[in-house]
Amino acid sequence: MEKTALDIDKKIYTINVYSENIAGLLNKITNIFTRRQLNIETLSVSASSIEGIHKYTITTVTDEATVDKVTRQMEKIIDVLQAHYYLDDEIIYQEIALYKVPTDELLNGPGIEQLVRKHNARIMEVNRTFTVIELTGHPEDTEALYAELSEIGLYQFVRSGRIAITKSPVERLSNFLANIKKIADKRND
Amino acid sequence: MGKEIIKGSEALMRSLIHEGVDCIFGYPGGAIMPVYDSLMDHTDTLHHILVRHEQGAVHAAQGYARTSGRVGTCIVTSGPGATNAITGIGDAMLDSTPLVVITGQVASSLLGSDAFQEIDVVSITQPISKWSYQIRHASDIAWAVARAFYIAGTGRPGPVVLDFAKNAQIEMTEYEPFNIEFIRGYNPWPSISEESVQEAAKIINAARKPFAVVGQGVELAGANAELLALIEKADIPVGRTLLGLSALPSGHPLNKGMLGMHGNLGPNVKTNECDVLIAIGMRFDDRVTGDLKTYAKQAKVIHFDIDPAEIGKNVKPTVAVIGNCKLTLPAVTALVEKNNHREWIDSFIPSEVKEHDLVIHSELYPEQGPITMGEVVSKVTEATRDHAVLVTDVGQNQMIAARYFRFTEPRSVVTSGGLGTMGFGLPAAIGATFGAPDRTVCLFCGDGGLQMTIQELGTILESGAPVKIILLNNSYLGMVRQWQELFFNKRYSCTPMINPDFGKIAEAYNIPSRRLHLREELEDAIREMLTTDGPFLLEVGVVKESNVFPMAPAGQDVSVMMFDC
Numbered sequence: 001m002e003k004t005a006l007d008i009d010k011k012i013y014t015i016n017v018y019s020e021n022i023a024g025l026l027n028k029i030t031n032i033f034t035r036r037q038l039n040i041e042t043l044s045v046s047a048s049s050i051e052g053i054h055k056y057t058i059t060t061v062t063d064e065a066t067v068d069k070v071t072r073q074m075e076k077i078i079d080v081l082q083a084h085y086y087l088d089d090e091i092i093y094q095e096i097a098l099y100k101v102p103t104d105e106l107l108n109g110p111g112i113e114q115l116v117r118k119h120n121a122r123i124m125e126v127n128r129t130f131t132v133i134e135l136t137g138h139p140e141d142t143e144a145l146y147a148e149l150s151e152i153g154l155y156q157f158v159r160s161g162r163i164a165i166t167k168s169p170v171e172r173l174s175n176f177l178a179n180i181k182k183i184a185d186k187r188n189d
Numbered sequence: 190m191g192k193e194i195i196k197g198s199e200a201l202m203r204s205l206i207h208e209g210v211d212c213i214f215g216y217p218g219g220a221i222m223p224v225y226d227s228l229m230d231h232t233d234t235l236h237h238i239l240v241r242h243e244q245g246a247v248h249a250a251q252g253y254a255r256t257s258g259r260v261g262t263c264i265v266t267s268g269p270g271a272t273n274a275i276t277g278i279g280d281a282m283l284d285s286t287p288l289v290v291i292t293g294q295v296a297s298s299l300l301g302s303d304a305f306q307e308i309d310v311v312s313i314t315q316p317i318s319k320w321s322y323q324i325r326h327a328s329d330i331a332w333a334v335a336r337a338f339y340i341a342g343t344g345r346p347g348p349v350v351l352d353f354a355k356n357a358q359i360e361m362t363e364y365e366p367f368n369i370e371f372i373r374g375y376n377p378w379p380s381i382s383e384e385s386v387q388e389a390a391k392i393i394n395a396a397r398k399p400f401a402v403v404g405q406g407v408e409l410a411g412a413n414a415e416l417l418a419l420i421e422k423a424d425i426p427v428g429r430t431l432l433g434l435s436a437l438p439s440g441h442p443l444n445k446g447m448l449g450m451h452g453n454l455g456p457n458v459k460t461n462e463c464d465v466l467i468a469i470g471m472r473f474d475d476r477v478t479g480d481l482k483t484y485a486k487q488a489k490v491i492h493f494d495i496d497p498a499e500i501g502k503n504v505k506p507t508v509a510v511i512g513n514c515k516l517t518l519p520a521v522t523a524l525v526e527k528n529n530h531r532e533w534i535d536s537f538i539p540s541e542v543k544e545h546d547l548v549i550h551s552e553l554y555p556e557q558g559p560i561t562m563g564e565v566v567s568k569v570t571e572a573t574r575d576h577a578v579l580v581t582d583v584g585q586n587q588m589i590a591a592r593y594f595r596f597t598e599p600r601s602v603v604t605s606g607g608l609g610t611m612g613f614g615l616p617a618a619i620g621a622t623f624g625a626p627d628r629t630v631c632l633f634c635g636d637g638g639l640q641m642t643i644q645e646l647g648t649i650l651e652s653g654a655p656v657k658i659i660l661l662n663n664s665y666l667g668m669v670r671q672w673q674e675l676f677f678n679k680r681y682s683c684t685p686m687i688n689p690d691f692g693k694i695a696e697a698y699n700i701p702s703r704r705l706h707l708r709e710e711l712e713d714a715i716r717e718m719l720t721t722d723g724p725f726l727l728e729v730g731v732v733k734e735s736n737v738f739p740m741a742p743a744g745q746d747v748s749v750m751m752f753d754c
């Protein structure tokens with residue numbers, strides 16, 4: 001199938017969103033994707049390093065104009081503090097995957113040590129029926145190990161959403177909070 | 190002032206009074222009864238207008254907010270009361286109207302159990318409100334109400350929903366007035382980039398054919414004078430959106446008319462000829478732009494808006510001047526040189542002449558045949574010396590009123606632009622009489638739309654709201670019929686209307702009325718309507734199958750307009 005110009009411009013974007021810890025915000029954020037018929041590829045939500053502030057890491061495949069509009073619509077939501085998007089080369093990112101495989105098949109296979117070393121994986125649990133292997137890495141790494149273990153047979157496979165840290169020396173959230181404090185102080189004068 | 194221990198419902202009353210609320214549009218029910226009970230103790234400060242349907246409460250609050258510039262307030266019950274309010278909330282969201290809508294809710298202990306009249310209001314309203322919040326404890330009330338009014342009324346205004354659980358209405362709480370002046374995750378005063386101001390001024394100074402397109406943002410900011418200062422200094426002709434019609438007096442020499450689908454030919458044509466397009470407080474709605482691929486492609490675009498999410502949403506600007514235009518306009522004006530664009534401004538004339546000859550003359554001054562909508566609108570605006578508030582419903586009546594009503598004062602247009610809500614007009618006009626009590630409020634509506642909220646005649650009966658209702662009766666869902674004529678081979682599917690005797694209905698509500706279809710009677714009937722104290726229904730039988738022209742068909746080049754079928 002021929003690719004349209006739009007498809008060619010589409011890339012994976014990682015969006016970092018910071019918000020107050022208030023119920024219902026996740027709904028509002030995901031609504032923005034739904035309305036634009038954008039797929040959320042991965043999503044992970046957790047407390048951030050700053051007390052009371054939540055962090056969402058969302059990945060989506062789209063073009064820059066769209067991701068730009070989407071982040072601005074997120075920042076428009078009351079109690080969302082900041083939203084920024086990044087390309088893969090602007091961030092350090094990881095995902096985690098767990099594989100549950102039959103132990104006897106694993107033992108009959110080409111060699112556990114080689115497998116673990118090659119993929120930089122870890123064994124979390126071994127018993128007579130199954131073994132749980134853990135891998136952290138990029139999606140390609142997760143998929144490479146998946147391909148190899150599928151041949152042995154997989155009981156279960158789960159992977160997390162992406163988490164990411166920016167490579168930039170500028171800390172946007174800290175700057176924002178410092179700035180906002182200045183505005184608040186000025187208004188209280 | 191020390192803290193007092195009072196009931197939650199009483200805390201709501203105190204909080205509303207603290208926000209300066211003087212007028213509430215609402216309807217009671219089980220889950221909001223404690224609030225209505227407390228309301229009885231405050232009838233001297235909080236004037237409650239009992240509507241006849243919750244949709245009417247929200248539209249009335251919209252009419253109040255749009256004319257007064259203040260936040261409109263509604264109170265409704267849970268479940269069906271809340272769902273009836275949804276249309277109005279959505280309408281206010283799309284048209285940036287500041288509202289606080291308080292909905293009753295079942296007690297917190299019952300939430301999530303499908304209790305009687307429980308509906309998940311916060312989830313339903315999340316995508317159509319600026320903020321929605323559930324008050325589950327009385328201790329939250331002062332904070333939530335302060336936040337609601339702050340969010341609704343600042344920045345780009347919009348509707349806020351407070352879902353008020355019944356237990357929180359009954360619980361006792363310590364009350365102290367609460368003020369909010371700052372929210373970390375919400376910045377209604379974006380700082381103005383000096384660079385953008387300079388860049389905008391530079392582009393305007395270099396322009397030979399500048400054209401300003403102005404929207405409701407100017408009215409919301411109260412920046413009418415600031416707009417005048419810019420356009421007069423730089424000599425820039427102006428086109429206005431439907432919601433921005435009274436941002437500039439109609440008679441101003443730089444006013445070149447209305448933009449968009451049923452706007453004037455000149456501003457639509459010139460959008461695609463100008464070298465600089467200066468958009469001020471408008472959002473490039475598709476009814477204004479038509480096909481974006483052919484919209485102002487030749488021009489540099491400057492976009493003034495308070496909402497960063499509007500920048501580049503539809504049209505990518507060369508420069509964005511983000512901020513409140515009450516501040517950004519003067520900043521740019523200071524750097525703009527005095528200029529003269531006589532030749533460019535005169536170039537609008539051929540389009541004006543063409544539109545006048547092909548459409549306007551026959552619409553406003555027909556010599557035979559039934560009365561036209563345009564004639565009625567033109568005679569009413571004349572009789573009010575262009576000082577009235579115009580409220581419209583939706584359809585042909587709306588477009589003709591927008592095209593031919595004239596304005597001299599700010600905040601004079603109340604119409605449903607973004608949502609296009611039939612039934613908006615009557616309740617919005619009632620609200621407008623409370624928002625602008627010293628002005629004449631003229632409602633133009635159609636035979637279809639009036640019947641969507643006709644029960645609000647009961648609200649007029651009770652409150653005496655002096656709405657001048659001008660019913661342009663064409664016995665059709667006219668605007669849909671027009672599209673059927675133009676695009677569906679004249680197959681009039683479900684658009685002819687079998688109508689009641691509207692005069693009898695008015696009579697039942699004790700509202701004086703007059704019905705006419707003869708041109709000779711029109712002026713006298715308008716005089717009678719305007720000199721009668723209080724409400725009046727003027728029903729005019731107009732041309733049945735008439736079309737609003739010119740028209741730029743949906744999704745096509747807006748500068749290419751149709752003049753006939």
Ligand SMILES: Cc1ncc(C[n+]2csc(CCOP(=O)(O)OP(=O)(O)O)c2C)c(N)n1
Pocket residue numbers: 582583584585586587609610611612634635636637638639661663665666667668669
């Ligand atoms: C609630 C709602 N339902 C349907 C429509 C679609 N609609 C737009 S204009 C129109 C016809 C309006 O007829 P009428 O009120 O008689 O006004 P006219 O166009 O004849 O002046 C309709 C049905 C709408 N805008 N709103």
Ligand SMILES: [Mg+2]
Pocket residue numbers: 635636637661662663664665666667
């Ligand atoms: Mg009609």
